Amino acid sequence: MSQPVPTAMPEKTAGLPFRPDLQGLRAIAILLVVLAHAGVTFFSGGFVGVDVFFVLSGYLITGLLQRELAQDGRLAFVRFYARRLRRLLPALVVMLAVTASATLLLLSDTEVRSQLASAPFATTWTSNLYFAFTTRDYFDELAMRDLYLHTWSLGVEEQFYLIWPLLLLGLFLIGRRQQTGNLRISSFSVLGIVFVSSLAVSLYWSFDTPHTAFYLMPSRIWQFALGAMVYLTFDGYRFKNLAWGEEPRNANIAAWVTLASGLLLILGSAIALHESLTYPGYWALVPSLGAALVIVAGNSFSNSHGGPLAHPALVWVGNHSYSWYLWHWPVLMLGFSLGLKDQPLSTLALVLVSLLSAILSYRFVELPFWKGRFSHTSPARTLLAGLLIMAVMLAALFHVLRLLPAQHEARATGNHWRTDVPVIYRLGCDTGNHSEKVAPCIFGQEEATSTVVLLGDSIGAQWFSMIPILFPTPKWSTVVLTKSSCPMVDEDYFYPRLGQIYKTCTDWRNAVLNELETLKPDILVMGSAATYDFNETQWTEGSARVLERLSKVTTTIFVIPPTPSLGFDGPGCVSRHLSPEGRIDRGACVATGRMQRIAPATRYLEHTADRFPNVHVLDLNDVVCPLGVCSAISHDGLVVFRDSQHLTDNFVRERIPVIQERIMRYLSSEQHPDNQGK
Numbered sequence: 001m002s003q004p005v006p007t008a009m010p011e012k013t014a015g016l017p018f019r020p021d022l023q024g025l026r027a028i029a030i031l032l033v034v035l036a037h038a039g040v041t042f043f044s045g046g047f048v049g050v051d052v053f054f055v056l057s058g059y060l061i062t063g064l065l066q067r068e069l070a071q072d073g074r075l076a077f078v079r080f081y082a083r084r085l086r087r088l089l090p091a092l093v094v095m096l097a098v099t100a101s102a103t104l105l106l107l108s109d110t111e112v113r114s115q116l117a118s119a120p121f122a123t124t125w126t127s128n129l130y131f132a133f134t135t136r137d138y139f140d141e142l143a144m145r146d147l148y149l150h151t152w153s154l155g156v157e158e159q160f161y162l163i164w165p166l167l168l169l170g171l172f173l174i175g176r177r178q179q180t181g182n183l184r185i186s187s188f189s190v191l192g193i194v195f196v197s198s199l200a201v202s203l204y205w206s207f208d209t210p211h212t213a214f215y216l217m218p219s220r221i222w223q224f225a226l227g228a229m230v231y232l233t234f235d236g237y238r239f240k241n242l243a244w245g246e247e248p249r250n251a252n253i254a255a256w257v258t259l260a261s262g263l264l265l266i267l268g269s270a271i272a273l274h275e276s277l278t279y280p281g282y283w284a285l286v287p288s289l290g291a292a293l294v295i296v297a298g299n300s301f302s303n304s305h306g307g308p309l310a311h312p313a314l315v316w317v318g319n320h321s322y323s324w325y326l327w328h329w330p331v332l333m334l335g336f337s338l339g340l341k342d343q344p345l346s347t348l349a350l351v352l353v354s355l356l357s358a359i360l361s362y363r364f365v366e367l368p369f370w371k372g373r374f375s376h377t378s379p380a381r382t383l384l385a386g387l388l389i390m391a392v393m394l395a396a397l398f399h400v401l402r403l404l405p406a407q408h409e410a411r412a413t414g415n416h417w418r419t420d421v422p423v424i425y426r427l428g429c430d431t432g433n434h435s436e437k438v439a440p441c442i443f444g445q446e447e448a449t450s451t452v453v454l455l456g457d458s459i460g461a462q463w464f465s466m467i468p469i470l471f472p473t474p475k476w477s478t479v480v481l482t483k484s485s486c487p488m489v490d491e492d493y494f495y496p497r498l499g500q501i502y503k504t505c506t507d508w509r510n511a512v513l514n515e516l517e518t519l520k521p522d523i524l525v526m527g528s529a530a531t532y533d534f535n536e537t538q539w540t541e542g543s544a545r546v547l548e549r550l551s552k553v554t555t556t557i558f559v560i561p562p563t564p565s566l567g568f569d570g571p572g573c574v575s576r577h578l579s580p581e582g583r584i585d586r587g588a589c590v591a592t593g594r595m596q597r598i599a600p601a602t603r604y605l606e607h608t609a610d611r612f613p614n615v616h617v618l619d620l621n622d623v624v625c626p627l628g629v630c631s632a633i634s635h636d637g638l639v640v641f642r643d644s645q646h647l648t649d650n651f652v653r654e655r656i657p658v659i660q661e662r663i664m665r666y667l668s669s670e671q672h673p674d675n676q677g678k
Contacts, residue, residue, distance in 0.1 A: 023318030024309025058227025210499025265290025444477030460527030
């Protein structure tokens with residue numbers, strides 16, 4: 001999950017005192033985000049930084065606006081939005097321009113088109129809307145590496161900025177007209193209603209349409225409201241003003257306890273939570289409350305030494321948090337696209353490159369516009385210049401995207417390899433995410449006396465083309481029962497693309513098993529990917545429950561272990577290293593160590609298959625990755641992968657003779673007299 005851009009530090013001229021402990025809180029949040037995106041599994045829940053930043057934004061922006069209302073009795077909207085543009089837009093535009101240029105230089109045309117798709121929306125702070133409402137093709141892995149996926153949260157914040165001043169101004173004017181004795185209390189009550197309403201929307205969307213809950217501002221505004229209520233309740237109050245007594249010692253103990261509790265909630269969430277959870281949902285309350293407690297505790301520390309979060313090192317990281325956030329994601333995604341994923345030293349180098357980029361951005365872009373030579377531009381000119389810059393950036397991006405070859409054009413795009421799929425996809429045999437209906441595709445003649453079934457997810461389906469050739473008509477008919485991302489493991493699992501438990505898969509799988517018990521096929525070929533988040537018990541026992549039913553109604557079952565992945569986009573790498581004469585540097589598109597990643601799942605399947613005498617493990621991974629080395633292109637010049645993990649249909653067809661020899665060996669062993677009665 002991507003994280004929000006940290007809100008800029010408030011300007012002292014706006015009247016809100018500088019609190020170094022809040023910069024320390026930003027530092028913790030951005031470190032958690034970077035660690036999670038870099039793949040540090042211990043902090044897999046680092047996406048809780050979104051909650052910390054949103055609560056912090058609600059606190060700071062409410063403080064700025066409330067003080068302006070108290071001082072002037074009105075809000076200078078043009079000045080407010082001009083400050084936001086000066087603080088956020090320059091660094092964003094520079095990051096977009098540099099990373100888009102790097103993408104054009106380093107990646108293939110198709111990769112550029114997919115990975116820059118959200119750039120125009122990122123420029124206008126609407127990328128959260130783009131990601132919430134864009135329907136992605138299941139096989140479009142490149143879209144998952146969109147360079148600007150992380151800017152969704154900046155869109156949420158900017159949309160919050162549009163409505164929040166109006167809400168606070170309305171509360172102020174109503175309170176003044178009614179001559180309310182305690183405007184703070186009445187404002188708190190209204191914000192409480194906003195908090196409860198938005199939280200209710202968030203909870204409903206989280207379990208109904210999770211992507212909507214994750215990306216859209218209405219389901220996130222409760223976190224801003226929480227920060228606002230913290231400001232209204234605790235601003236100007238130290239613990240000695242509350243129920244802790246007048247003793248400084250008691251107040252200090254209370255501050256430490258509150259700070260420790262808040263940090264425990266934030267760090268505990270980052271460690272305990274993971275992406276296989278419906279989010280935000282109820283879980284988002286934990287880090288959000290943690291951020292609120294840390295802010296409250298700082299009210300006691302800030303008037304003295306600032307507390308532990310005011311340490312200079314943390315303040316330094318907090319100062320650079322906005323730029324680091326902007327740069328870390330595109331740098332990581334570019335590196336991963338070039339094959340550096342899952343390599344600890346390379347990933348560390350990418351993180352350091354992003355930090356260096358953040359330092360340069362902070363020094364030469366942020367500071368001049370924040371409090372340097374460009375910080376005194378009039379609000380009207382700032383707004384006009386900002387709109388002009390966004391318009392120019394939009395025009396440039398659309399021009400670049402328009403110049404790229406269309407997906408059906410140019411061999412260099414590699415799209416003829418990406419579309420090298422089995423015919424079952426063109427015939428609609430693979431069922432979608434939202435249908436549990438069993439709709440088998442049948443190939444062959446009605447008078448066929450034997451039946452072979454292909455069962456599995458997209459990794460199993462990639463082997464389809466070998467089935468009709470190995471088991472030809474008129475004797476054999478082929479039945480295809482596949483659903484992408486639906487493993488042949490009798491376990492529920494969380495599907496990240498849907499943001500929830502994939503119940504449709506469970507229902508479909510159960511219905512298919514019922515169908516096969518009626519069909520009673522002669523041979524069944526079954527395969528699944530290794531990417532499902534199952535532990536050893538789930539793999540073995542879940543597979544055993546499926547095979548227990550199938551082995552009773554099928555003569556012979558072949559289980560194909562998961563295929564290793566490249567770790568990078570195969571066609572993209574081939575396209576980048578393809579000479580005009582059609583030659584390719586094969587060594588540039590090689591991945592080592594990939595077999596180890598699928599070894600556990602293979603081992604679990606082998607142990608499970610041993611329980612059933614008519615179940616065989618048909619391991620073809622030495623065909624895909626000879627000698628344990630995976631390559632985007634084979635020794636005989638065939639492109640092996642149509643993305644990072646699915647095989648091209650042409651490669652499968654060319655390897656049928658080798659596969660046929662192995663299958664015949666199994667079948668002949670079953671027919672041997674010594675094996676009769678098994």
